[in-house]
Amino acid sequence: MAESTNGHYKVIGTRPIRHDGVDKVIGRAKYGADYAFPGMLFGKVLRSPHAHAIIRSINAEKALKLPGVKAVVTSADLPEAEDKTEQVGEAALNPRHLSMNILARGKALYDGHAVAAVAATSPHIAEEALRLIEVDYEVLPPVMTVEEAMKPGAEILLPNLRNKEEGDNPTNVAQHLQFKRGDLEAGFRAADFIVEREFHTAMVHQGYIEPHNAVGIWNADGQGTIYCSTQGPFEVRSLSAQVLGVPVGKIKVVPAEIGGGFGGKTTIYLEPLSLLLSRHTGRPVKLVMTRSEVLRASGPTSGSTIKIKAGCTRDGRITAAQCWLAYEAGAFPGSPVGAGAMTILAPYAIENLLVDGYDVVVNRPKTAAYRAPGATNAAFAIETVIDELAEKCGIDPLDFRVMNGSKEGTAQLIGPPYRRIGYIETVEAIKNSPHYKSPLTGPNRGRGVATGFWFNAGMQSSAVVNIHSDGTASVVTGSPDIGGSRASMAMITAEVLGLPITDVRPLVTDTDSIGQCDVTGGSRVTFATGTAVYEAAQDAARQLRERAARVWEKKPEDVELRDGMLHAKDASVAPMSIKQLAGRLARTGGPVSGRASVNARGVGPAFAATCVDIEIDPDTGKIQILRCTVAQDAGKAIHPSYVEGQLQGGTAQGLGWALNEEYVYDTEGHLRNTGFLDYRIPTCLDLPMIETIVVEVPNPGHPLGVRGVGEVSIVPPPAAVANAIYRATGIRMTELPMSPPRVLKAILKHGRGQEVQSAAAR
Amino acid sequence: MATVIIPSLLRKLTGGRERVDVVAKNIREVVADLERQFPGFAAHLLDDGDIKGSIAVSIDGEMGTGGVLDRVRPDSEIYFLPAIGGGR
Amino acid sequence: MHEFSYEAPTSLAQAIALLKRHGEKARPFSGGTDILIQMRAGVRRPAHLVDLKQIKDLRQIKFDAKKGLRLGATVPCIEIYENAQMRKNYPGLTEAAHLIGSLQIQSRASVGGNLCNGSPAADTTPALIALGAKAKVAGGRGSRQVPVEDFVVSPGRTVLKAGELLVEFLIPAPKRHSSDAYLRFIPRNEMDIAVVGVGASLTLDGDVVKAARIALGAVGPTPIFAAKASESLVGKELDDAAIETAAQLASEASSPIDDMRGTAEFRRHIVSVLTRRTIKIAAERARKR
């Protein structure tokens, strides 16, 4: 395991046991579905069996007669929201679309689209009640791919959808964005080699193990509380308030422990329904999705079509690149095509480029964020083309990347030049890794490399650091902990105050008990919330110095805090520990609690590079991952174990995306693989140990140099695997996933492998 | 004078010009000057008097957080970009 | 899930009486790893579940070197794998049982349930067919024996009539120089349903095949006994040509469809690949006995 250099730090860079760990290994930690209240009812959601249909009528009479059923709600019970893009909480979105995704209004737009919700005295009764609700559908032809959706005369999903270019014509293209620089034609003229390819990637799901859940309690006084597993309690609050048409201040969201999110738990599905059903029944209502509901009706990430034309000189300089990206948004606008377009060329310094991105609605679930949203699709395409260009030049693929790689001062595709970044260092870490240096022998084996970029995010965070009467401290934030971030918050606090890590207790609290903390996403918690925690701890330290100064009758600036001890600079009095001072806080002005709220600036982007060895069975097309190493620039690793965990987890998801994960729809638009049996995320038999290299190029924009590590490691693996397949077989795969049937088909077409040739001859 | 780099799809409003100089102390004045030079431009950037949620503003390589209130220096480079919700 | 009654008889007679009383409304219940999922999905809605696991006779593995094997219908797969006699005498059936789902599933799922679920993709069914297993069925009017290849009539449907239940499997004792093998293809290394499954049993006389049975799973509406492929090997020397012929005939015997687990074209190809590999493994084992 990679050790991060500890530098001059005492706590940062060490590997303490996480504070919430024991509760999680003994089964005491409370996740959303673990909450229960007296008199609680259970809700279930009726979902459309059609991908595209007009809802003529809904009749719930029979369901309401079933003993134990308390209420049935439909979109008629939600206020009509305005059809325009506006600021809701931190997100720019269309309130009408948001509401229509919670409960279909007039039209069902995908298989699994919520149509009605029931509350009953048991989940079984609620489920039986769903069978008794009569919905009259007029089925319409489904539009399942961006190609179909963009065709002239295509069936229209949203009659009011318009985009700037097509004026007042109804369309399925919600947005076209473009980035242009230099002279593309001249760039291609200067190229000795040009590669042009088209790529397709399947819609995939985050695959968090814990299904969505929510318990809603609506009080007679008009106050509502939601207990749920979410990455963004403050988003759940603002979005639910928007959907229900109540003031934000009327809703409190209590974030439960969360069983994985990866971006998928940054929006709302069940949360407003739990409050709506509670408001109608006067009782607490719990809803929990089944796995099939999660796959059919939560927010996977986009399938996409990406076309790339790129050229380079014989000596390996990229002269021009043109990228065309079309992403499935799902039933409502909002695919991550913007991020795809802005990340696709980010690792490279290219003078002449043109990137076009299209956000396209199709009869699939509305996409949500998934770990570096949009970037993995894009990297699969560009990193395969880069590999091909490097090969044409006869240059090592990593050297090729170093030659063309972005560094400090390189103009980003989106314009502004990079500050200090660690792309080159990350690529070189793989180049110098034992893995890349080791020989790979044996038939049907190949080694592939690829790299990836992600912006990371700042946004708003708040933190409070309380000094307790015994000299211990607690650090409170509103950022749900999805991967061990509580430990990092405690470590930052302990580092600043000079306390042992075991004397700091980290908490994640509810939306009423702390200032705004934006979503746990964008790899922002250790960066942005970490900044707030750092400043809150500094604030507490400042107050402690003042108190000591008062005790010693000195000026605060004559007191310093070192390693948990308060010292008079002139050493005229014996140093005093925080513990000693804590006992005297009441007599020196009362409790000490440090506070900070930030809208974090100075975000430092992250890069990852992955090296993977595969072995392919030429008879079946099945790929085995033999070895995998990932390097990533963390800026500064606060808790190296959990940084490694992020690298390994993202890599595993990227490998699953590469090999077998995909949404399979039939021609009528029904999702065929609605469970973990056929939506195939990797099991531990499918993966090797994942070797990690934590690169640390400090982010100048953060007091501790942190960049954020949560996302970018998912980006390179699909391209790395594709490049490895090429080395093993001479075949360039251009479609994800690279599942056995697809790979075998390519092999047979390519006519490789003796057995396969004889098989092909038949 | 501060310089605004115009997004390629909005260059039709600036007669194809990629870089436009503006006189401004903050983003509010940047937008106002753009509107003065190219009537109708502001509508693409503003929503109820502030920068649209779907747009991010980069000032000298730093993502702005203050919308129209963000200050700009006389030699600042300003980019209007599609907003990326980090991880969402 | 809908409401239903649960009964756990301790004797075969009680079980048959219960099934007779409830008729079409009842469903025998063993490991539950298929039926509970189907009931949650609303695919099957029996009013009564009759749990057969408390009936001793149905939970036994009885092996006799002369009479052969009597494998109780509700014996959980993990107990087959843990049984030294099974591993030694029926390695193909044993590995098939050890492939079903996870260890958690194998602790509950039974070979009998695997067959009665009626899925064409059941892992243990081709292994049973390859061994020439017969299924002993009991009902109100006494009992009967059904060759396993005739047991499943269409996806999810079997020869079991209302009031009948599967008691045990009768499997011949392995002859000298005979053995079996089962291979399946799945995209991952565990936890998937077979995209193709091939079971084979061989009896050798030196390098000549005296007897052979090849069976296919997941490549037709029901598990398939590949008769032509099997016969093609009998009397032949087991060389690459003979194996190739059998592989081709097996592929021709399959009638797969396109679905989310693989295309028909892919499956036909995999049938030939797995048939080759399975025959080779079975032959190697047979030589050692």
Next chain:
Amino acid sequence: MAVSKNHKKTSAPKKVKVETTINGEATEFLCEPRQSLLEVLRDVLEMTGSKEGCLTGDCGACTVLVDGRPVCSCLMLGVEAQDKNITSVEGLAVGAKLHPLQQKFLEDASLQCGVCTPGFLMSAKALLDKNPNPTEAEVRYALAGNLCRCTGYDKIVHAVLDVAQEGRR
């Protein structure tokens, strides 16, 4: 919307009395036949350590030991628990002392979100109880019925191997 008008008293679904042993304690409970063992543990006995991830036996988050064998409690009926000996994650630690697997999962940072952890702990215990010195391949096979989406399994497999190596069980 409609709120149910039928307030006439209706008979609740039939329940069955079950006597069993859970985490070493003789336990009695009432449940409907349609309630899974997982529902009984979570909703009837308020032991929410076992998690629901799929209800199809594919994720293993609900894994408990039944007479020593790992079982998906979502695919076993509560009524089947009669006379069985059941161990859930709540029964792993001895009083305040964590089971070596629990301790090692903490030290090796083998959990991130932690929702799959109870299931992994139970499968790992079942393995080590039978095979105190498993190879990496044996560990991976034994854990293949438990899905983790956070860790890539690396630190989980390491923890189980570490416990085996330290030979304390």
